[in-house]
Amino acid sequence: MTLNRRLFLYFFSIFFLMLAIICFFQYEREKEFRTEQLDQQLSTYNFTIFRFIKEQKPNWEMLEEYVHLFPDTALRVTVIDTTGVVIFDSSVKKGTKLGNHLNRPEIEMSAYTENGKAIRHSVSTGKDYYYLAHKFPASYIRSALPYNVSLVSMLKANTFFLYFMGLVLIFAVLALYLISRNFTRSIDRLRIFTQKAEKEEFLDTDIEFPNDELGEISKNIVKLYKLQLQTKVEVNNEREKLIKHLQISQEGLGIFSSEKKETLANSHFIQYTNIISDQQCETSDQIFSLPEFAELNEFIDKSLLNNQLNRKRLTVEKGGRVFAVQCIVFQDDTFEISINDITVQEHENELKRHLTQNISHELKTPVSSILGYMESILENPDMDTERQRFFVDRSFQQAQRLRDLLQDISTLNKMDEGQRLFQKEPCNISDVISDVLNDVHLQIEQKECKVIQSFQPNTQILGNRSLLYSIFRNLMDNTLNYAGEKLTIEISCYREDEQFYYFSFSDNGVGVAEEHLNRLFERFYRVDKGRSRKQGGTGLGLAIVKNAVIYHRGTISAKRVPSGGLSFIFSLRKF
Template identity: 40%
Template structure:
């Protein structure tokens, strides 16, 4: 086996060398051909550049002297005599192709119309054109260059002689350089294939030993090349894979353990509906649904509640047949089943090999939350209807009693205004709360000095505080800052203060305290020494529209949303809020705010 590996390694080196040799050879030929064509193109462009200068000089002379009007081109002969190229041929051709001047032909009347000459045709479409051809007028080969000046063409030409041919010939110095580089590259290839071949041979030896589960030499030297480094990495990966393979059975056990502690019930069946894998929640949920023998879970598929799911499984297993079908869409369905006061969500996934998975979730809580949302919608409708009904009643009374006493009328109008203000506040609070819960990405984040914000806010409460003979004590450090949303931070403290002013009672004291901070959070408390809230109401005071004392809350003009806004604003700032009755008197709110969102 060792000799076979060495022999195959030698063959590989030869194949590697010839492969790269062929690539270098093809590349060199392509580069040489490209350079040759570019060199010729460059020399032609250089020649055309010189002919363009002559053409432009003739054009400027014609325009200056008006020669295209007089048709006396003797001065062009004078200009030609001054040009460096004594063999230059100059022709002037009208826009219709008639030759009106040719420095090589005396009797121009005998010349054919030149509009179809290749160089003239090219200049018709791109203003300038060139061509190498035999002249029909002189019988000599020329390099023609024609330029279109719209009223006429000016054509210059040089005879194809040794001088022009030498000028157009590509420089061969590059090819000598390319040939030398090719030789150096071949020498390098011989050296490189030897080193790479050794690495490849050793790597092949490793692959054969690994395939036959033979012992791998951990000290095998693959060389210091990039391929050698790759080989070392492959060996490392192989060792990791062997360790991974050994750990797979352990991971499988972990997966089974995970299924056992998962909150949903999960079971996997084969196409004959035999149970393969399951967890305890699945058994619990199924036994809650119907008492089934622990040895025959196929009875599950006979339950009338699961007939729709059973039909779905049977239909898709029949479609899949006995063949494995890769790359198909996920085949799944779900069904909600209510048993007693419990609601379960059954989900089925049929795999492409005919096996299938059934998962069961207890969604009773989710359904209850949906019910709560529906109740909340009814509450909103009721809260909106109350002030609208009151305003409508006041206004109808005024309308139906035109002789009503003015004082009474003013009283009704004032009550209507109060109800309208209450309705406006309610709509504003609902909108703000909805924005917090469903569109919180709209809130801008900025650094807020909390003490300055609260001090400015307290000026808004001066009149209410004076009316209720209450006072506020603020215990915040001057550099207390939170990076969050100023509008939400304002709503937290404003609603808590407003809540105490409305419900604590006259002559009470409200205290706002920053009592602790750690690396990530600030901790606050808002307390009052008022009449407090009954213990049974505390768990629900953050719910929307919840009022411990409905009559008193309506009298105070509350919307029932203030504390719900506070809770959501605190949650937006990654904090939590709690409330408790004080031992002395009143209530105390504790909450935290993250320093930076």
Template identity: 40%
Template sequence: MNIKLTYKQRIVFYFSIIIAVFTVGIIFFEQQQVQHERAQSIERMLENNADIIHNYLLNNTDSVPFRVSAAHRMVQYMPADLRVTLIDWNGNVLYDNRLDADSMENHLKRPEIQKAIGFSAGSNVRMSASNSVRYLYYAKKYNEGYFVRVALPYDVKIHSFLHAQNSFMYFILLFFIVCVLMMLYFANRFSRSLKQLSDFSLNVKNGQPLPPSFTFSDDEVGQVSADIVENYNLLQENRRRVALEREKLLQHFQYSEEGIAIFSENRKKIYSNSHFLQYLNVLIDKPMLEIENLFSDPVFHEVVAFLDDHSRYDNTFAQRFDKSGKQFSVRVIIFDDKSFELYISDITKSEKTRLLKQEMTNNIAHELRTPVTSIRGYLETLLSMEAKDVGRMRNFLDRAYVQTIRLSELIQDISMLTKIEEASDRFEKEPVNMKQLLDELGADLNSKFNEKHSKYVVDVGADVVIYGSRTLLYSIFRNLTENAIAYGGGNIDIVVRCYMKNKEAVYFEFYDTGVGVEEKHLVRIFERFYRVNEGRTRNTGGSGLGLSIVKNAVLFHRGNIVAKNRSEGGLSFLMSFPLIPLEEDRIEED
């Protein structure tokens, strides 16, 4: 059976617990304070004894043997239950009035000695390892090279002295009883008022008119409490929803890559995320911690002018900045209540991407124009020729076919590069045996090697395995090999070797013994459509994307590649690939 407590009973019960906890806390605090003060009193007494012994030794001795005998004489005048020990700075016991000093072990590690070393004095209560008596120890360090340690047995007398008397406890308990009685009295009065309010609330809630003779009477506060709680719960639910939406908004701001700050009408900060202060300090010349100061900085004078312009027709404003090699966009949005938001966006990457795409589009159009124009010219020539001129027609058809092959390869290279950059998740990863892959490449290009009288050498162990895309790894070494065949000249060696392998990565060198390239071109050979020699590349039919595909395919595997000329002649590419798949690779594989 559940017992329902009245409002008064709950008040008495809860406040009794609070007063009881408060009373116990006061008693405990008072006990601790008294005990601490009395312990300090005993320590001061022991310190006085130690100082008396030290002064006596200082005035009557000047060497260790005399100190021991002097200490023995002095102890006779000290309290009978006082234990005195003389210890040098190395922890050796020189004298003890209770035990033979020669039989006692080194005391340097005793707690009170350790405290005395660090703080000149220290105390400790513990069982003596020498005579199995519990002591209150006090040790003090003196500049003459020794410690004086004095101790009293921690017996009933000292133990009772350290504990506070109970008179204060009785007073506090009496205070607790008085508080409870007073609380009962005021709870009765308060409860009567609430009961009267309950009747009033019920009449109002039921829509009943109050009778002229209506008077407040005693009743429970359940109904009125329920009404108040119901309204409170509705209010809290609305507040919770508002707080939840606010939290969502703040999380959006916090994780946004834009710098966002909200200001009141008088330009006081309401909120700002971390990116805003970071971008702000890039735009201005001097570091700024208080973001409200930005309105006095010359960099934002146009923003301030827009905010000050009350005749404006638009509530938005945008401005671009170039600073420290980066590009930023600053936007202002003014709300109806005159508060406003400031956005600072780092558009460097998007601008570079836009320019890169624009450049690539122009390059693609330029590259496509040549084969398409050639094919159109050949076809127009064929259409104007007589059917009996079969030889010339065959010649133009062959030329058109070569241009279609070139166009097809160009489209294939563009597709491969786009897939690596924008759809890299479509490449499946697996353990790839590099020896087998390179041997397969040699077989595929054997006819080209014979045509150029070149030699293909693979110096890679059968145990070299890379976790990655077989398609892209094959593409890396095929593009490098075809590049060497096309531009290295004839009668050359093309070598792929694994020159180092450890637990983390495998390192390859791909080189040829051909003509190499000029040093000024090395830093740009991985750029899209970059050609060392425009005329020579046109003759060989290259798209200008081969080495760019190589670079992006290596980066796809989280590797690295650099190019350099060999002192012996020819071009060399140094590559590294991680051997151990990263955690995200394992997750994708699973």
């Protein structure tokens, strides 16, 4: 039931109850007034007859004539002596034998009170009468009127008053309805608004409220709700962004309350904590019992007591992996723990240190040789021409080696910097291989090698021609320098699909031991360091090959040929 109806029924019930009480008392008072009027009229008849009897000492006929003088033609007058014998009764004929009347209710009542009255059936006449009796010193005088429809109507209260009160009730109901409706209009609209807001069905439309105090309060409530809703939407959007960022972030992040209970933890945080822990952690809260986090746990306890913003960093090594752990305790006693897997960074840093050392070592060798040869020439001006020529040639060879080394380092650096430094264009692999074979045909003839090509002449890919040349040139140089002489070199495209060409570059030379295969593509890695330097290699050729293949979104690996030799298997994307 709506508030409007409840309020209307409440005030209507109170008003109706008050009106009913007023009507009841007024009705009873009206009836009592009508009865008093009748009693007064009958009393007047009784006292008039008493004085007539007292003064005239009349007989039956005189009393009967006297009664007929009264205006009420239906009036019945009875005179009874003190013993109950009827002396006169205007409703019967003279001489009619009537019973003793002392036991009549009105006579019994008048014997003890001022008067007695009763409404009853008359045995003498067979009619219903309204009786009123008075006791006098020598007799009882009783007047009565027939209790018929006319008398009953006279004794009833005036119904005009009831009709008037009914009309008042109707107007009051209408007034109460209008008042309650106007009073609850703001509340009803505010209720509808709250129901829609609760079901999230609220539409951004203005709701009209009455121009009163309650309407003004309702408008302010709606305004505050809209502001709160807008703020909630903005907060939810930011929260969704934050949660999505945390879930896709490579950083493990966990947020905890002051009781060290997990508030939020992304998948990487759960994964990293289980790697660090010797036992599986069902909840992130269990990390505080790990010995690896003992130092962090102590820091958190101290920071929570100080109620200050603090930060703590530490490194945890577990299972061959390195994790950087950072904890920040906020002023509201919440804190966050971030875990980063820095294994790759540490490995890259280690590789960079080794690379720097290798580059320094590789550069130092030819520079030292050149300085030694030049110093010998300068300090021995009498050196014969042939020996000077020999020193100059060796210096030139070392300078060429230094140039090739710097060029290879530059090429690797470019590939490390990204694809934007190399432009792609349609390239024919057969043309690239032909250029390589033309450039090394003297070495092939000197080594008495045989090259077998097995691929379609229109093998086209979208790539960088310079890098494709580097792949096949470095593979060819590696084979000619280290595989031996009188080789059979086979270059084949043994398979293709919708996206890739699959190549094989193999020889039947001396091959490489199994333990070296996985490290052939490392920078400056040499199977036989002394022999490799004598051949003039930089140690970066196969590293360039691998990076060039990766640039073309392919893969490469090396394997031993069962019949002897080495085979490189690699793929190149068509587009």
